[in-house]
Amino acid sequence: MQLKLLGVVLVLCFIHFTYVYGLKANDTGVCAVTRSVKKTQRRVYIVKYKCGRKICTTRRSKIKDYIVTQNDILCCTGYTYSSTLDACSPLCSRGCLGGKCTAPDVCTCEPPATLDQENKNACYLPTCQPQCINGLCTANNTCTCSHGYENVDNTCQPKCDSCTNGQCISPNNCECNEGYIKKNDLCSLPICQPPCINGTCTVNNSCTCSRGYENVGNTCQPKCDSCTNGQCISPNNCKCNEGYIKNNGLCSLPICQPPCINGICTVNNTCKCSLGYEQVDNTCQPKCDSCTNGQCISPNHCKCNKGYIKKNGLCFLPICQPPCINGICTANNTCTCSRGYENVDNTCQPKCNNCENGNCSAPNNCNCLKGYAKSDGVCKPLCVNDVNLTSNKCKCVIGYKNDSDGCYKPCREDCVVCDVSGNCTSKNNCG
Known part of the structure; x- marks a missing residue:
């Protein structure tokens, strides 16, 4: 019984420990385990027995079991043996993706x-939005800035000891704002006498004129490409002298009110219209030889009113023969059918999804032919009730009898074959 119990203890020990060679008892993850080992020993003893009148002796032996204890060096629970390191390494049962297993399941x-x-x-790298520039993303949406930078609204901005009137573009590198100059590492305004109007004092007593201005007598004056009979009051803005009006950017005589468009103002408030235009209420309007049912938008260019088409330069209503019913005549003898109709031989016919054994009288309205009735939206042979699923036959109306393919009017006795309506199709006479 003791041996069986010892065996169970040994099995449990080997479940939790890995037996290896070459480990030291004091190393990390190493455990010393004492275990019992069963051994055998042969013992010799002397047996006496009678042999006649004498007492004889003989040597006999038997095997006897005994237990000894021994110490084993093993990897403790939570560690595994690494042949590369020749040591017990911690074990993470669920893995350690992107990191290092530093202790059992750690x-x-x-x-x-x-x-x-x-x-x-x-292990996951943190993410930062916006991207962490000039720094390191140490936690989600948290930047740790590099040396010389500081966190401003979660972005790393360069730091400057002093950058008044400028912009710090890199650590202790200040770029002066426009109009300022650097002097003794400070940004200051230059001084100009007289003051620099319409320009920037870039150096003491030296003006750099703004775009559209030019330096005249150390003052910035506006420039105009052409300003005859006028005064340049701002870049390319010429104010005409009294009695002149501006035409195509030039100051010219005379003055017409309203301005003379599509013509030339030859006398005050009198326009001479250009070729292809005529004077209407002192304005020059385009002329068209004929523009009935349309609008003249430029010389001899007539735009037809809605619903009219142009033919030989004239606007006409389109004509369709035969007349366009259930549609619109959009061009001569061309119908554009209304919704639910389709063009068949240049006539608009109603459309039905399924109208076999019937006539399509209106969009998706199918009238079944005689001898048919509508069932599930389809024209089927006449039958009062639906198909009987048991007998697979129709229940016919009074006066008709059921046959293999529908309901028929019964024949008289003197008729051999009748049609569906009871008319004799072979010989004799049918009622």
Whole structure:
């Protein structure tokens, strides 16, 4: 019984420990386990027995079991033997993705990676939106700025000891704002006498004129490409002298009110219209030789009114023969059918999805032929009730009898073959 119990203890020990050679008892993850080992020993003893009148002796032996204890060096629970390191390494049962297993079931991440707080077995790099420039993303949406930079609204901006009237573009590198000059590492305004109007004092007593201005006598005056009979009051803005009006950017005589468009103002408030235009209420309007049912939009260019088409330069209503019923005549003898109709031989006929054994009288309205009735939207042979699923036959109306393919009016006795309506199709006479 004791041997069986000892065997169970040994099995349990080997479940939790890995037996290896060459480990030291004091190493990390190493356990010393004492275990019992069963051994055998042969013992010799002397047996006496009678042999006649004498007492004889003989040697006999038997095997006897005994137990000894011994110490084994093993990897403790939570560790596994590494042949590469010749040591017991910690074991993470669920893995350690992107990190290092530093203790049994303990996954450690290398900064800035962080441990998945839910599963504790994977390392993830944090993400920053916007992207962390000039720094390191140490946690989700958290930037740790590099040396010489500071966090401003979660972005790393360069730092300058002093950057008044300028912009710090890199650590301790200040770029002066427009109009300022750097002097003794400070941005200051230059001084101009007289003051620099319509320009920038870039150097003491030196003006750099703004775009559209030119330096005249150390003052910035506006420039105009052409300003005859006028005064340049701002870049390319010429104010005409009294008595002149501006025409195509030039100051010219005379003055017409309203302005003379599509013509030339030859006398005050009198326009001479250009070729192809005529004077209407002191304005020059385009002329068209004929523009009935349309609008003249430029010389001899007539735009037809809605519903009219142009033919030989004239606007006409389109004509369709035969007349366009259930549609619109959009061009001569061309119908554009209304919704639910289709063009068949240039006439608009109603459309039905399925109208076999019937006539389509209106869009999706099918009238069944005589001898047919509508069932499930389809014209089928006449039958009062639906098909009987048991006998697969129709129940016919009074006066008709059922046959293999529908309901027929019964023949009289003197008729051999009748049609569906009871008319004799062979010989004799049918009622």
